[in-house]
Amino acid sequence: MTSLFQRLKTDCADEWCSYTHHAFVRGMGDGSLPEAAFRDYLVQDYLFLIQFARAYALATYKARSLSEMRAGLDGLKAILDVEMDLHVRLCAKWGLSTVDLETTPEKPQTIAYTRFVLDAGQAGDLLDLYAALAPCMIGYGEIGKALQKHATPDNPYAEWIAEYASDGYQEIMAASIANLDALAVDMLTENRYPRLKHLFSQATLLEADFWQMGLDAEQDEK
Numbered sequence: 001m002t003s004l005f006q007r008l009k010t011d012c013a014d015e016w017c018s019y020t021h022h023a024f025v026r027g028m029g030d031g032s033l034p035e036a037a038f039r040d041y042l043v044q045d046y047l048f049l050i051q052f053a054r055a056y057a058l059a060t061y062k063a064r065s066l067s068e069m070r071a072g073l074d075g076l077k078a079i080l081d082v083e084m085d086l087h088v089r090l091c092a093k094w095g096l097s098t099v100d101l102e103t104t105p106e107k108p109q110t111i112a113y114t115r116f117v118l119d120a121g122q123a124g125d126l127l128d129l130y131a132a133l134a135p136c137m138i139g140y141g142e143i144g145k146a147l148q149k150h151a152t153p154d155n156p157y158a159e160w161i162a163e164y165a166s167d168g169y170q171e172i173m174a175a176s177i178a179n180l181d182a183l184a185v186d187m188l189t190e191n192r193y194p195r196l197k198h199l200f201s202q203a204t205l206l207e208a209d210f211w212q213m214g215l216d217a218e219q220d221e222k
């Protein structure tokens, strides 16, 4: 049986490309991304992760079995115990504390993306929620791995790239794909597919908007 993730990615190939090959991503890869764009992105991403942790808490709540509950909890822990540490470490280099981060106002793009995913989960079931969450967890693993292939040791974004290319994150990514595909075996019907595709496509476009937010912030600073 084809993987639901692969089917969604194929059917949303243009959106996926606009996300994973965005100018912001290419700028991280060749090191040309202005630091101001990265800083703005990273602070907003910290706020984004707080809301995404809530989405995994919602997935834990909506679970129908202990193993589904553990999958939700693993996603929650990956964000709170691993991913956010990267943001705290990198932001500390600019003198930003966690209080500074948490008191920064969320930008419209952060609100749009995170509340879209939370609403997908609240209005729908576990499969809807994971379809909306998939571009986040899986896309960054793909981007990290692709950028690592060409990144030079003096790349200013090497630490970010290394985190998402790491074995730890790649395992999180593989678990996200396996989890989505396993839920599909149990819950997917052809009638449901258009809605899942809409959720996946929209979340992927909101990812691209999130990168663009960083680029626009740097232009506004000038």
Ligand SMILES: Cc1ncc(CN)c(N)n1
Pocket: 045, 048, 049, 083, 135, 136, 137, 140, 207, 210
């Ligand atoms: C916007 C966004 N998308 C995805 C990820 C990776 N979990 C992230 N940190 N931020």
